[in-house]
Amino acid sequence: MNKKLLVLAVSACACACALTATAQSEVKNLRTENRIDPLGLDVLQPRFSWQLESGKRNVVQTAYEIRVVHHKNNVWSSGKVFSDSSVHVAYKGAALQSGEKYQWQVRAWDNSGKPSAWSHPAGFQMALLQPSDWQASWITPGYEEDATMRPSPMMRREFSIAKKIARATAYITAHGMYEAAFNGNRVGDAHFTPGWTSYKKRLQYQTYDVTSLLQQGRNALAVTLGSGWYRGTIGYTNHNNFYGKDIALLLQLQIDYTDGTKEVIVSDGSWKSSTGAITYSEIYNGETIDARKDKTGWTQAGYNDAGWSAVKTASFDNANLLATYNETITAHEVFKPVKILKTPAGETVLDFGQNLVGWVRVKAKGNAGDSIKLLHAEVLTKAGNFYTENLRAAKAQNIYVLKGGATETFHPHFTWQGFRYVKVEGYPGTVTPENFEAVAFYSDMEPTGTFTTSNQLINQLQHNIQWGQKGNFLDVPTDCPQRDERLGWTGDAQAFFRTASFNMGVNNFFTKWLKDLEADQIDGRVPHVIPNVLGNNANSAGWADVATIVPWQLYLAYGDKRTLAAQYSSMKHYVESIRKTSRNDLWNTGFHFGDWLFYRPGDDNDGRSAVTDKYLIAQCFYAHSVQLLANAATVLGNTADAAVYTQLLQNIKAAFVKEYLTPSGRLVSSTQTAYVLALHFDMLPEALRKQAAERLVENIKSYNNHLTTGFLGTPYLCHVLTRFGYTDMAYNLLLQETYPSWLYPVKMGATTIWERWDGIKPDGSFQTPSMNSYNHYAYGAIGDWMYRKMVGLDTEEDGVGYKHIKVKPYIGGHFTHAAASLKTYYGLTKAGWAIADGKITMDIEVPANTRATVYLPVKDAAGVTESGKPLSSIKEIKTLGSEDGYLKIETGSGKYRFGFPEK
Structure with a gap:
């Protein structure tokens, strides 16, 4: 190091040390393009994110300064920038070079006017940026x-x-x-x-x-x-x-x-x-x-x-x-067999206790030529025998031939299986637990969300949701990891995205997949699976709409405006592909899966079939995609497109009313899914929505408080009920334990989400084996309602990515407590409520550099306390008035405990 650089380094160190003593906040958890010290970036202007940490309340960032160094030479200094941005801040220095490694640091000023110390350095290394490299x-x-x-x-x-x-x-x-x-x-x-x-x-x-x-x-x-x-x-x-x-x-x-x-x-x-x-x-x-x-x-x-x-x-x-x-696919949890079974058919079967995706590592000692065969299954038959018929043509078997002599260890390299049970054939010696372990594999996304309640069945449901996500997020969001399929079905992905984005950091995972979606679009039309290996079949409503739904929801969950901009052309081409084939603003052409795998009553002689008109569904999703495209245009400043698609949306909704709604407000398909989609996507005139919600509830009651929805209706069902004042019915559905329901598989011993509501029937027999996966996350979309409505932890659209946090719980269902936490780009946020001795306690944590609007389920501030003190005495909290039966308040960062009498 030359003398000049040495002086600068010593000076910088001295300043940093001096500032540490007086700093009000710390800067931590630096990320480049959403990753920690990534290698191989081909993003020419990578984005930086950091978190401001402080033990004080109401701390916000007022300015920041970034410096980027290459071989101890400064290649960019932002200078002091007066901004509260601490997420996705783009590099604006000299051109970054192929293969070179860079370090960066940031410091931030908070609203006390004092800067933090410089953060610890973070690094990133560029990829090969030119073909000639x-x-x-x-x-x-x-x-x-x-x-x-x-x-x-x-x-x-x-x-x-x-x-x-x-x-x-x-x-x-x-x-x-x-x-x-x-x-x-x-x-x-x-x-x-x-x-x-x-x-x-x-x-x-x-x-x-x-x-x-x-x-x-x-x-x-x-x-x-x-x-x-x-x-x-x-x-x-x-x-x-x-x-x-x-x-x-x-x-x-x-x-x-x-x-x-x-x-x-x-x-x-x-x-x-x-x-x-x-x-x-x-x-x-x-x-x-x-x-x-x-x-x-x-x-x-x-x-x-x-x-x-x-x-x-x-x-x-x-x-x-x-x-x-x-993030690449890596090994994660390791399971030992919880049981070694000898089935009625005489099979030796290992039970790992969890339906997972990965492989089994085997240790064995035997003679040269001894052959061990491992076969994989998700379930056992009613009689307790090994069952693989639902794997269809997939053999899902690993064969290991021993060299002989010393103990040998085997595992696959270029294949994986979905399983809970493993049948062992040809093992030399006694099959014992210590010689077998199952290793779970999935994309190495950071776990971000937690959710827990006083109801153990619901906690198991959350476990199943998370394991359904783990098992199906192997570089692409697959539909089932065990049979001869494992494809990136678009309908499943859009239905589950919001739930997925709570449980894990899926920003990069879906950003990569969306680029493949755009690459595989066929004149704007979206294939059923991405990457597309099924030919020219495309544009099924609710499947193809992934092209608009996921970019928009990704923007809401992560504040990722760059990805929204990158996908805008894809979104627009998709909408225009529908527009080309629609007639009089009706999307009533082409093949559609419809409300896939909805509940079908066994003897439907009374005309109550849950079949929903597929073109009615298509019209609803057409409107939704146009709405999201208009939203994106507005966010991106494309006012001309926003105006065009806002008008198109009005035309689509008018065509829906004319085609699918009677003058009295009854839909031509009187199903739960029909009313759910019409209400959730605002397809009905305002004056007719209340009675439509009433019809939805009556339909649910006619099925003895059971749902009948499939892949397209289920994600929105409880949201619609809550929106229109029927949260009690939403809780009834959530807590229903008999088929069809979310808890029926839980009661049947499921450890992941099933593809069908009755993958195993009440009598112990199986659904149609040609389509009966026991690890298929779509119905896990109820998680989104549990996190964002039951606990109430959400983000406002004027502060996406949890810059402006919303906490509005809907308490009910005889739960005594429910809580959730989420690692956001700004830090950890938490929300939860508990009921004891006639009093409700709400605990909330708001990270620095964000704010929260909190809805307390009380009429007014009388009797409300925060950390044991009257709410009115807490100067950091602003009361905004009453709304929909809640007291609306605003807080800055910090930890809060609110208490008030139970209604």
Whole structure:
């Protein structure tokens, strides 16, 4: 460090130390593009977020200063910016360079006028920003592949390092899946890389810091490939080679030496290829590993690969390459068997106690050639036998052939299963719990939300919702992780998004998936699954509307205006694709799934069928998408579009009234879903909404307080009931324990959300096996009502992303307490209520740099206390008056405890 830099550093340190003593607030939890110290960003103006922490109330940020450093040189200083923005603040400095690493810090001024100390540094590393940055060549196996079994190719090369390494970065992707190792050590903790995207347009590569894996002297690079989504069987049509027949690797290793020089090691014709222990691997069918074929030591330097084949180079276009934006799939919870069963059929079955997605790791000791087979299932039959019929064509089995001798450990590499139960065949010796463990895999999203109540069945429902999300969020939001499907169904994703965004940080996860949605749109039309592997089928109402619903809800949940802007064209093209085919502003053409898997009464002789007219549904979602497009246009400042689509919305609603509503206000489909959608999307004239809500409630009562809704009606059902003053009925539905209901599967022992209301019937028999998943999150959308209405923790639209928090609980259902917490970009927020001894207590936590509007369920402030003192004496709290039977108040940051008599 030169003398000038040293003086500056010492001066900065002295200032920071001096400020620490007087600082009123601290700046913590720095993130770049929603991630902690990310590697491999191709965002040219990355956005910074931080949290202001203070033990005081009513703390807000009034200004900030950011500085970004590269090799100790300042590349951007924002200067003091007078703003309360602390989320998604864009970099505005000099152009960032490919592969380079940067550090940044921030300090903030709060409303006391004093600055915080500079934060601890956060870092980020850029990806390869130009196609010309890629020096590597695509390489494919040099041997003739077995076209039937397609054993996993192995590729390797060695090289020498003579200098001291400062930093080493690897960029890797594949056609198929890959696992890489340097000098025998696995690269990274990600699995099933490079993940699943619309490969022909968007192929992600991963960036790894591999400095610690390299050594002076000889080094070995070793990569194993699997067919994966790229060329493996995908889609229930048993379609192979969807994206191509080849399997290929692209790898580039950049080594920065301490003397300032660089070296690049790439995939090229010098690599060797062969096959080994993985003799078969398919996502649906499982993996076969024959340890006798293992090439011991092949990942280490010095291995003799003279008998291996030279790889072939290929000229694939790199125009579709992009850095990884979302979190990769990683291993999470580990389960030991809770029981070892001997079924009536004589099968040995492990019960892991939780329906999960991942694989089983096995330890065994036996003779060479001993073969262990693991088969996977979600449920047992009524008689207690192993059941796999609902897996359809998916074999979902892993086979391990022992080398013999010492204890051996096996697990798959390029496949996973959805299961609670595992049947073990051919195990040498006694099957004992210590030799088996199930490992759960899902995208490495941060858990953000908690929810708990006084009702243990509801707590189990929340558990099931979260595990349904974990099991189906493997790089794409899938529909079922166990059978021959596992596709990114759009309807499920839109129905569940708001619930998902509470439980986990799904911003990057869905931002990546939305880019694939846009890439796969067909003249604006949205395919049923994303990535699209089902052909030209598109634009089913409630499915295709994911194109507008998720970008808007993502904006509400995270305040992510950039993603909303990026998806605006996609949103608009989707709406226009409907407009082109509509007639007289009616969307009454094309195929629609309708209210998928709604409840069908067994003997519907009285005409009460829950079938809802599919075009009525389509019209409602058409209006909703136009409304969201107009909203987005307004937020983005596109006033011309906002005016056009506001007028179109009026026309669509007028056409709905003319086509589907009688003069007296009765809908042509007198179902719960029809009334729910018409009310939730404001399709009815104001004067007719009250009686429509009454008809909805009467319908529910006619089914003995049971719901009849399917995938499209269910997410909004309780919201509509609460909105129109029927919260008691919403609680009746939530707490209903008999079929159809949310708690019926819970009472039947479910540990995840089922695809059908009666996946297991009351008599213990199963629903139609061709469509009967026991891990299918769509009906878990009730979580959104539990979090945002029951507890009341929400965000106002004038302060999206929980900048302006709303707390408005709807207390009922004979609960004695309910509470939720959420990690927001601003910090932890909490809300909860408890009833004891005729008194209600509400606890609320508001993070710094936000405010909250709180609705207390009392008529006025008389008798209301905060932390034991009369509300009227608390100067930090502003009373805004009464509204809808609540006392409306406003608070700044801090922790609050309100108390008042129960009604």
